[in-house]
Amino acid sequence: MADTIDARIWRGGADGRFETFSVPRRASQTVLDVVTYIQRKLDPTLSYRFACRVGMCGSCAMTVNGKPRWTCRTHVARLEDGPLTVEPLRNLPRIKDLAADMAPFFDKWAKAGGRFVPSTDAEADFAIVEPASAERRAADAGIECIGCAVCYSACDLVSWNPDYLGPAALNRAWTLVNDVRDAGNADRLDAVAGDAGCHACHSQQSCREHCPKSLNPTASIAGLKRATLRAAWKGGP
Amino acid sequence: MNRPHRAHPAWWAFAVHRASGLALTLFVPLHFWALGTAIDGEAALDGMLRWTDNALVKFAETGLVVLLAAHMAGGVRLLAVEFLPWSDRQKTAVAASAGVAIAAGLLFLFNVTAA
Numbered sequence: 001m002a003d004t005i006d007a008r009i010w011r012g013g014a015d016g017r018f019e020t021f022s023v024p025r026r027a028s029q030t031v032l033d034v035v036t037y038i039q040r041k042l043d044p045t046l047s048y049r050f051a052c053r054v055g056m057c058g059s060c061a062m063t064v065n066g067k068p069r070w071t072c073r074t075h076v077a078r079l080e081d082g083p084l085t086v087e088p089l090r091n092l093p094r095i096k097d098l099a100a101d102m103a104p105f106f107d108k109w110a111k112a113g114g115r116f117v118p119s120t121d122a123e124a125d126f127a128i129v130e131p132a133s134a135e136r137r138a139a140d141a142g143i144e145c146i147g148c149a150v151c152y153s154a155c156d157l158v159s160w161n162p163d164y165l166g167p168a169a170l171n172r173a174w175t176l177v178n179d180v181r182d183a184g185n186a187d188r189l190d191a192v193a194g195d196a197g198c199h200a201c202h203s204q205q206s207c208r209e210h211c212p213k214s215l216n217p218t219a220s221i222a223g224l225k226r227a228t229l230r231a232a233w234k235g236g237p
Numbered sequence: 238m239n240r241p242h243r244a245h246p247a248w249w250a251f252a253v254h255r256a257s258g259l260a261l262t263l264f265v266p267l268h269f270w271a272l273g274t275a276i277d278g279e280a281a282l283d284g285m286l287r288w289t290d291n292a293l294v295k296f297a298e299t300g301l302v303v304l305l306a307a308h309m310a311g312g313v314r315l316l317a318v319e320f321l322p323w324s325d326r327q328k329t330a331v332a333a334s335a336g337v338a339i340a341a342g343l344l345f346l347f348n349v350t351a352a
């Protein structure tokens with residue numbers, strides 16, 4: 001194996017181009033290590049995002065060899081052979097180099113009713129939520145989301161309908177639908193039932209396929225489809 | 238042409254479902270038009286049926302049966318994904334619906350060639 005990596009890195013905004021850098025190969029090297037090496041040693045003007053380096057913050061996601069991935073935990077040695085290609089995430093505006101504009105992604109969390117609505121005041125005692133209850137388990141299944149937008153970038157429905165709320169925001173809404181302490185479900189189900197909400201999903205499952213936390217937004221969205229239909233049946237919105 | 242983020246069975250199943258759904262939308266009116274010729278009298282229907290004796294037409298009909306079976310099996314799979322509790326055997330489900338479609342096509346082909 002060659003002792004250098006040919007790294008094709010996206011430079012510029014929407015109408016940018018690829019620039020190839022030669023980076024020394026190391027043991028246990030991640031894609032984020034490659035990008036950081038370029039910025040520290042070869043071209044300090046390279047823009048990209050990261051924070052924790054250990055898969056907790058969700059800020060380092062990029063398109064690597066055509067697939068959305070978290071770069072801090074993607075090992076170069078385990079990727080496909082050939083040159084390494086790194087671009088910003090799909091389905092988001094490109095700001096510069098590897099940094100995508102995350103604003104539309106997080107705006108949709110708010111639009112999907114992603115905010116917790118307390119049902120008691122701050123003086124109330126701790127709520128007791130049975131760990132084995134169906135609601136608690138459904139919320140647990142989706143709660144470890146790190147907000148990396150890998151799923152959003154993998155989803156064709158987001159590419160085809162820019163207003164579609166997308167897998168992460170809907171997964172968040174589903175965890176709150178199952179949060180027994182929350183009082184916002186009427187508005188939340190209303191917010192996710194529209195044209196650009198859960199019923200726009202075609203269960204292609206690219207979100208589930210690529211989520212680095214192995215979460216299952218497809219199942220969460222299916223839960224919302226059932227919950228919104230049930231609400232409509234009962235004479236809801 | 239296909240992009241790497243789509244390289245998994247559930248995406249291909251989606252592509253087949255859409256393509257078969259669109260093809261059926263074109264074909265089903267044609268099918269009812271053919272049945273409608275029966276109302277114009279036996280002669281017209283017989284003419285139509287003679288036309289369908291042609292091997293090429295049989296081959297095309299088999300394709301349509303596969304499309305309908307693929308669309309139905311895929312549709313049932315999607316309804317299961319969306320209305321039943323989640324199952325982690327998604328690849329199996331995609332493979333099973335593909336199997337149903339191929340089996341339906343083969344059965345049809347044997348029947349029309351045996352007749």
Ligand code: HEM
Pocket residue numbers: 201202203254255257258259261262263265308309311312313315316
């Ligand atoms: C016979 C049983 C059938 C079942 C169980 C079925 C089921 C379904 C389901 C569940 C969908 C939604 C797919 C999605 O969410 O992506 C769908 C889409 C569709 N179906 Fe069917 N269908 C059937 C028959 C037909 C027939 C006979 C036609 C044509 C006349 C047809 C045309 C379509 C079309 C055009 C779509 C849209 C495809 C898409 O959005 O990707 N279907 N079908």
Ligand code: SF4
Pocket residue numbers: 154155156157158166167200201202203204205206207208217218221
């Ligand atoms: S399952 Fe739904 S949300 Fe997930 S990638 Fe597919 S269309 Fe998008």
Ligand code: SF4
Pocket residue numbers: 144145146147148149150151152167168171210211212213214215217
């Ligand atoms: S659901 Fe998974 S892929 Fe999507 S933002 Fe959360 S952690 Fe990332």
Ligand code: FES
Pocket residue numbers: 050051052053054055056057058059060061070071072073
């Ligand atoms: S840098 Fe925090 S998840 Fe990758």
